[in-house]
Amino acid sequence: MGKEKYDFLFNHFDLYEKVYIESKDCVEIVKPHNEFKIIVDYIPEDDFSPYLVSWSYQHRHLVDEDDVIEYVNEIINCKVYAIECFKGDTAVFGGEIRIDDFEDFSYETLEKWSGYFGLTKLLDCVDTVKVRFWHGGFDATFAYDKDGKPTVVLQCDECGSKFIKAKSKMMSLCPECAHILFGYENCKHQFKDGKCELCHWDGSRSDYIKGLMDNNT
Numbered sequence: 001m002g003k004e005k006y007d008f009l010f011n012h013f014d015l016y017e018k019v020y021i022e023s024k025d026c027v028e029i030v031k032p033h034n035e036f037k038i039i040v041d042y043i044p045e046d047d048f049s050p051y052l053v054s055w056s057y058q059h060r061h062l063v064d065e066d067d068v069i070e071y072v073n074e075i076i077n078c079k080v081y082a083i084e085c086f087k088g089d090t091a092v093f094g095g096e097i098r099i100d101d102f103e104d105f106s107y108e109t110l111e112k113w114s115g116y117f118g119l120t121k122l123l124d125c126v127d128t129v130k131v132r133f134w135h136g137g138f139d140a141t142f143a144y145d146k147d148g149k150p151t152v153v154l155q156c157d158e159c160g161s162k163f164i165k166a167k168s169k170m171m172s173l174c175p176e177c178a179h180i181l182f183g184y185e186n187c188k189h190q191f192k193d194g195k196c197e198l199c200h201w202d203g204s205r206s207d208y209i210k211g212l213m214d215n216n217t
């Protein structure tokens with residue numbers, strides 16, 4: 001049985017190209033102008049869950065065609081994010097997080113996931129967390145907050161400063177930019193040694209925000 005076993009895929013995901021790769025006997029679902037792809041493999045030797053769907057850092061074994069369609073739809077609709085924890089260049093562990101659970105993307109949650117390392121502090125075995133989804137991705141690192149607790153640090157898309165995730169209402173913006181652009185409550189910054197001790201914003205401003213502020217004064 002060749003390409004026909006993948007026929008069911010070709011009636012779905014209209015926005016994306018589906019390519020049968022003969023040499024590997026699998027189908028790739030490809031996002032244009034992007035290296036991101038989803039690979040669907042049928043492995044008949046696996047009696048129970050013959051479908052293997054791989055993307056980014058993740059893969060799942062699935063039972064039937066409906067499961068494959070459902071899972072691929074979740075990926076391309078950004079309902080699931082792939083995360084992988086690294087120490088240097090070495091992948092340590094990974095998993096999936098549903099977009100609805102992203103509020104819980106914290107140091108504590110990650111440490112819970114790393115059950116295998118239960119007796120080790122997460123910070124001792126991980127220094128970067130790569131988060132990838134169909135439409136993009138970002139990297140997270142860690143720092144200690146003002147109370148000396150380890151916490152997740154992200155980079156602001158607007159001003160480029162690092163910030164403590166727990167201090168911002170938005171994943172992609174620091175509290176300062178989220179306040180100026182979207183009116184979210186700002187951090188009551190306390191600057192020390194070039195950055196806010198509470199949220200780690202370093203005072204950076206994008207040209208766009210500088211322009212907004214000039215117009216308001």
Ligand SMILES: [Zn+2]
Binds near residue numbers: 161
């Ligand atoms: Zn910012």
Ligand SMILES: [Zn+2]
Binds near residue numbers: 175189196200
């Ligand atoms: Zn602050």
